[in-house]
Amino acid sequence: MLEREVAKRVFAQEYRESNLTFKESDDQYSPLYLLTPTGAKCNRVFITGTLTEKEDIGATAEHWRARVADPTGVFTIYAGQYQPEAAQMLSAIELPQFVAVVGKTNTYDTGEGIITSIRPESIQVIDAETRDRWILETAKHTLERIATLGSDDPDAIKAREHYSPDLERYKQMVLQALKSIGKGQVPEEETEEDKAEKVGFEVMDLSKA
Amino acid sequence: MVKDIAEELKSRFSEMGLDVPLEDIKSKLDELINKFRVPVDEAKRSVVSQYLKESNIPRSKFYGEDASLVKVGDISSEGRWVSLKAKVVQLWPSESDSIAQAGLIGDETGAIKFVNWAKSARPLVEEGKSYIFKNVVTDSWQGRFQVNFNKNTDIQEIEEDIEVGSSVEDVTGAIVDIQSGSGLIKRCESCNRVLIKGSCGEHGKVEGKYDLRVKAVIDDGKIVRDAILNREITEKLTGITLDMAKKMAEEALDPSKVIDTITEQLMGSYFNVKGPRVGRYILVETMEKVAPISDEEIQGTIAMAEGL
Numbered sequence: 001m002l003e004r005e006v007a008k009r010v011f012a013q014e015y016r017e018s019n020l021t022f023k024e025s026d027d028q029y030s031p032l033y034l035l036t037p038t039g040a041k042c043n044r045v046f047i048t049g050t051l052t053e054k055e056d057i058g059a060t061a062e063h064w065r066a067r068v069a070d071p072t073g074v075f076t077i078y079a080g081q082y083q084p085e086a087a088q089m090l091s092a093i094e095l096p097q098f099v100a101v102v103g104k105t106n107t108y109d110t111g112e113g114i115i116t117s118i119r120p121e122s123i124q125v126i127d128a129e130t131r132d133r134w135i136l137e138t139a140k141h142t143l144e145r146i147a148t149l150g151s152d153d154p155d156a157i158k159a160r161e162h163y164s165p166d167l168e169r170y171k172q173m174v175l176q177a178l179k180s181i182g183k184g185q186v187p188e189e190e191t192e193e194d195k196a197e198k199v200g201f202e203v204m205d206l207s208k209a
Numbered sequence: 210m211v212k213d214i215a216e217e218l219k220s221r222f223s224e225m226g227l228d229v230p231l232e233d234i235k236s237k238l239d240e241l242i243n244k245f246r247v248p249v250d251e252a253k254r255s256v257v258s259q260y261l262k263e264s265n266i267p268r269s270k271f272y273g274e275d276a277s278l279v280k281v282g283d284i285s286s287e288g289r290w291v292s293l294k295a296k297v298v299q300l301w302p303s304e305s306d307s308i309a310q311a312g313l314i315g316d317e318t319g320a321i322k323f324v325n326w327a328k329s330a331r332p333l334v335e336e337g338k339s340y341i342f343k344n345v346v347t348d349s350w351q352g353r354f355q356v357n358f359n360k361n362t363d364i365q366e367i368e369e370d371i372e373v374g375s376s377v378e379d380v381t382g383a384i385v386d387i388q389s390g391s392g393l394i395k396r397c398e399s400c401n402r403v404l405i406k407g408s409c410g411e412h413g414k415v416e417g418k419y420d421l422r423v424k425a426v427i428d429d430g431k432i433v434r435d436a437i438l439n440r441e442i443t444e445k446l447t448g449i450t451l452d453m454a455k456k457m458a459e460e461a462l463d464p465s466k467v468i469d470t471i472t473e474q475l476m477g478s479y480f481n482v483k484g485p486r487v488g489r490y491i492l493v494e495t496m497e498k499v500a501p502i503s504d505e506e507i508q509g510t511i512a513m514a515e516g517l
């Protein structure tokens with residue numbers, strides 16, 4: 001039996017800037033990986049963020065496109081007939097809301113560049129605490145990759161050769177994410193009325209944008 | 210002389226339920242003693258071990274003693290006869306007709322899988338009770354050791370409550386999948402197998418009794434494990450008791466209502482699970498939601514980033 005792929009932790013900015021895909025064998029069932037600039041070899045990812053937009057772009061059947069924002073950028077999510085649970089979730093969900101997405105990496109070559117997205121296996125509404133824990137965890141994993149990018153690990157070598165990444169930029173990305181959840185950023189506990197008001201307000205705001 | 214020894218052996222064999230023709234024993238002994246000039250004791254030993262091997266009887270049993278008592282953590286090779294003093298940590302739903310019972314037994318040095326084959330017809334054991342398991346055989350399966358019961362295995366319950374230790378795995382990660390077969394399930398009353406479409410693999414269509422369990426996938430971004438939550442852990446973690454689950458399924462006219470509710474609670478959130486590990490499975494003994502991150506953790510990681 002094939003080992004289940006670990007879900008990698010990557011920030012949206014780094015995910016968006018990834019454009020190297022490869023397989024490790026010619027076997028048609030061999031998983032496709034997306035290698036990120038700091039050397040995360042992703043087939044499955046676990047991401048969290050704010051669901052900021054959703055749209056059914058399907059011509060005949062339902063096909064949802066959604067945007068999930070973390071402190072560094074935005075992930076694009078596509079859920080069609082092969083992701084029925086995620087598609088159903090997207091059709092029912094209200095936004096904005098914190099969500100966790102488990103999914104497979106997906107890329108599309110426009111001819112002028114690679115566009116990355118995620119094919120979700122599941123989408124779940126989560127609380128702010130879970131979102132914060134994910135940011136901290138993703139920050140740590142990214143820092144670990146930055147620290148070992150000079151090593152002779154095959155993924156590190158591949159990432160170095162393909163991207164020649166500006167590590168200072170990714171370090172700043174991590175700091176920006178961490179500072180967004182630092183002191184003073186944690187909201188007071190909200191009453192139900194507060195929540196309703198806030199959601200209403202933000203939805204209104206979005207409709208203006 | 211050969212005849213006397215042969216008769217002695219034949220009667221010992223028949224005490225053990227082995228019917229061996231006297232002539233066979235005689236000719237084997239005769240060959241060893243008279244042709245090869247092997248010492249008498251060695252010849253006897255050689256003949257005995259040939260027959261024991263053929264009929265899978267432990268040498269210790271023939272000589273009237275039990276296989277030596279070892280610790281779970283000392284098991285490091287297959288095909289050995291051993292005895293264990295251990296507690297039944299967990300029983301697993303049997304997924305094959307050839308297995309009467311399987312699960313995990315452990316002592317203070319760790320836990321190991323056991324298999325009670327249906328054909329050896331050993332008595333069933335109970336979760337949480339401690340026993341002396343005499344004369345089990347070590348084996349390995351997919352790179353892990355296990356012990357198999359056989360018809361010479363003797364199981365005696367003991368008063369002592371054995372403390373199970375140390376092969377416990379501790380993982381903190383996000384729940385990234387809740388697998389099918391989770392939630393409200395039905396088991397066969399006679400053999401505890403999980404029913405598939407109301408049917409037991411062994412006993413066919415049966416009424417069955419309800420049970421609650423979760424098979425969750427926990428992933429920390431580096432490793433991934435299947436966490437198996439039994440009814441007690443599931444009830445404690447989700448606040449949904451078996452009775453509530455039954456009611457929930459009845460009211461919704463849909464047993465999957467329970468798995469959906471559990472999925473909503475667990476998916477995408479961070480938990481710490483602890484329990485013995487068998488292969489890629491963790492048999493969860495404790496599971497807790499991870500506390501919110503502290504400002505110290507954030508500041509520590511900021512310092513780490515700035516130090517790079």
Ligand SMILES: [Zn+2]
Pocket residue numbers: 397398399400401402409410411412413
């Ligand atoms: Zn049955």
